[in-house]
Amino acid sequence: MVRIDKIYTRTGDKGQTRLSTGEQVPKWHPRVAAYGTVDELNAAVGVAALEAGSDMLARIRRIQNDLFDLGADLATPDRGRVLEWTPLRIIATQVTRLEEEIDAMNAAIAPLDSFILPGGSRLAAQLHVARTLCRRAERYMAELASLENEPVNAEALAFINRLSDWLFVAGRAANNDGADDVKWVPGANR
Amino acid sequence: MVRIDKIYTRTGDKGQTRLSTGEQVPKWHPRVAAYGTVDELNAAVGVAALEAGSDMLARIRRIQNDLFDLGADLATPDRGRVLEWTPLRIIATQVTRLEEEIDAMNAAIAPLDSFILPGGSRLAAQLHVARTLCRRAERYMAELASLENEPVNAEALAFINRLSDWLFVAGRAANNDGADDVKWVPGANR
Amino acid sequence: MVRIDKIYTRTGDKGQTRLSTGEQVPKWHPRVAAYGTVDELNAAVGVAALEAGSDMLARIRRIQNDLFDLGADLATPDRGRVLEWTPLRIIATQVTRLEEEIDAMNAAIAPLDSFILPGGSRLAAQLHVARTLCRRAERYMAELASLENEPVNAEALAFINRLSDWLFVAGRAANNDGADDVKWVPGANR
């Protein structure tokens, strides 16, 4: 179990740290960047939560909890060795729950024939911020997965990909089911 | 024309995606990072917009629209092949419009003999966030441009460089034309 | 002394820039990324400041000032050559001040047996954003320090490491001394 009490330990002052497995890595290791960016995404979701009504808030808190499952998954590379505990992994039902929520929200929303300017209501604006951070987290996860000997759970990749679409649709929902979204007009200011 | 309806397609779950030209690339490709960071910047601008009065809001909406022109430009590398459509490119007048707006805003603002602490009014604080994201987007664009066979429109680079200066000056304008800005005092806490 | 008046100079439109020493580097140089991310962190701290009461605000303003000391430090690599001025460096007392403030804030806060979901009060939510940006800045600084011929002051690394712990504890303080923090429940939604 994680224990957080003294907080600072000074051990990381030279730029090295540890994964959950105890493996030592530099702080700029792509795996640390991946879960560090998931942490950053989670913080942005926490700002969006400030603006959410109770239904949306319940969904958001679930996502925040899932993002720590994702962080634990990323922090525990499957090196084929047996660990002292069963590592926590993102599983398919966490992805399908997102899909079901997307479908439910999207049912009320008209399709688009252009991109929409991020913003609108306070909630929508913050969901767009989270959406773009989610896509940044995905880029780091995909990069990590492309490296040799750096396994990434396929469900974790599906989860982060679906989450950015969830955040997009939730953003539209928060703009009066898309009615208040402002569309991009290509080359309008030229 | 862009069509956004079903939103999630699951095709990107393995970490690959496509440019507007149909070219397949990994999601962590520097070009995707560049337009993805422009999207992130655009989301931050959307948060600043929440705090803007009507004149500033009109300017900000124009910039958000231009940022999609920029995204389209970056997503469509000029490989010397003829496309089925005329690619959208940032042009010089989009840069000079920023310069004119900078000059107009800056006229009322006193010069500085030190950096200013980002923050102040809500609008100023969010413009500083956008400013630093703009500079991050610029770093990715400059990195992309430095790679072989990765053309970047010179006007696009000028646009992003000027935009961070626009955001700085707009931030000062939003702090009572700079009168409320707090200056950095080198080494004050030593 | 820094002078900021005309703001835009157009000289950087081709993707090159200069360190404080006059040395020319590409904008995507790891050193520029490091101090650029410190600037981004500083902007996030400026947003948190909007929500702070007077005691916290005083501490935050001190940190913002220190972050410019850090930026100056990073922008001035010690190449063993004599400069025309004494470069500004982060010193140990700036790190110990953070430690003292952490200890003071932490005294009132109960230890944790799990991670906490970022968010809660507006101030806490924004401090978590700043915390994750601080850790990103640390990753870039650590990466820079790992490169050959790219010296980074050891106290600067200690400062940024301690600052993310400061931001964590300040976030707990801003959630009713931790009483309102919501804990992660591993695998709760599976």
Ligand code: B12
């Ligand atoms: C990865 C990691 C992170 C990541 C990702 C975490 C995630 N899940 O998303 C991120 C970047 C978010 C993070 C952030 C922070 N972290 Co951290 N983190 C870790 C690390 C390396 C692993 C934690 C983890 O996720 N484990 C996986 C989960 C599933 O494990 P678990 O909860 O322990 O449960 C499993 C097993 O332990 C097992 N189990 C449970 N009980 C028991 C008992 C026994 C006997 C056994 C055998 C097994 C077992 O069952 C579970 C199986 O699934 C630990 C160090 C470590 N090795 O534990 C530090 C650590 C917990 N973090 C630490 C700190 C300080 C922080 C931050 C405060 C840093 C900061 N300033 O931002 C923040 C807090 C964030 C928050 N919101 O609360 C410190 C705490 C120091 C202290 N004692 O006060 C630690 C100990 C690192 C250190 N040495 O400095 N962290």
Ligand code: B12
């Ligand atoms: C690049 C890109 C992005 C980038 C940059 C976009 C930008 N301009 O800044 C970013 C990262 C922002 C982005 C974000 C998103 N995107 Co996107 N994006 C694309 C991509 C690859 C190209 C879009 C583009 O900019 N084209 C350039 C512009 C100028 O083209 P255009 O509007 O079509 O107009 C030109 C031509 O098409 C031509 N033209 C116009 N009409 C016609 C008709 C004919 C017959 C012809 C020949 C030519 C023509 O004239 C114009 C000439 O200048 C498309 C896929 C694709 N190949 O179209 C996906 C795509 C549109 N995106 C998609 C999605 C899902 C999203 C996001 C929702 C993802 C997310 N969860 O965040 C967001 C939405 C953002 C928002 N705010 O609305 C999906 C939509 C799926 C669906 N059907 O629902 C697509 C189709 C990709 C996919 N297959 O999954 N995207």
Ligand code: B12
């Ligand atoms: C590094 C840097 C940054 C970094 C980091 C700065 C930091 N400290 O954190 C960051 C990324 C934050 C930054 C941001 C910006 N910057 Co800047 N930055 C610089 C740079 C390269 C060095 C500044 C610095 O930190 N120096 C170190 C400190 C300690 O030096 P100092 O204050 O001058 O004091 C020392 C010495 O100068 C000496 N000294 C003092 N007085 C005197 C006098 C004499 C005669 C001598 C010999 C010595 C001396 O004593 C001090 C010793 O410790 C300068 C260019 C340059 N070479 O000066 C541009 C520069 C100041 N920046 C510039 C600009 C435009 C900006 C931004 C507005 C860009 C933007 N759009 O975001 C922002 C403003 C941010 C803000 N909040 O105010 C321009 C200003 C142009 C103008 N005249 O208007 C400059 C001149 C670069 C350029 N040519 O374009 N910047």
Ligand SMILES: C[C@H]1O[C@@H](n2cnc3c(N)ncnc32)[C@H](O)[C@@H]1O
């Ligand atoms: C909508 C468009 O965004 C691009 N794309 C797909 N995944 C990401 C990501 N994680 N970050 C940035 N851009 C992405 C692709 O080009 C896709 O077609």
Ligand SMILES: C[C@H]1O[C@@H](n2cnc3c(N)ncnc32)[C@H](O)[C@@H]1O
């Ligand atoms: C003001 C100073 O900021 C630095 N600089 C110039 N462009 C960028 C950027 N995109 N990101 C971060 N720093 C930058 C240079 O060192 C310049 O002199």
Ligand SMILES: C[C@H]1O[C@@H](n2cnc3c(N)ncnc32)[C@H](O)[C@@H]1O
């Ligand atoms: C709490 C955990 O966070 C990780 N860690 C340490 N420093 C950083 C950083 N700058 N960014 C992201 N993660 C970090 C380590 O794995 C540590 O144990």
Ligand SMILES: [Mg+2]
């Ligand atoms: Mg996707």
Ligand SMILES: [Mg+2]
């Ligand atoms: Mg510039």
Ligand SMILES: [Mg+2]
């Ligand atoms: Mg640390």
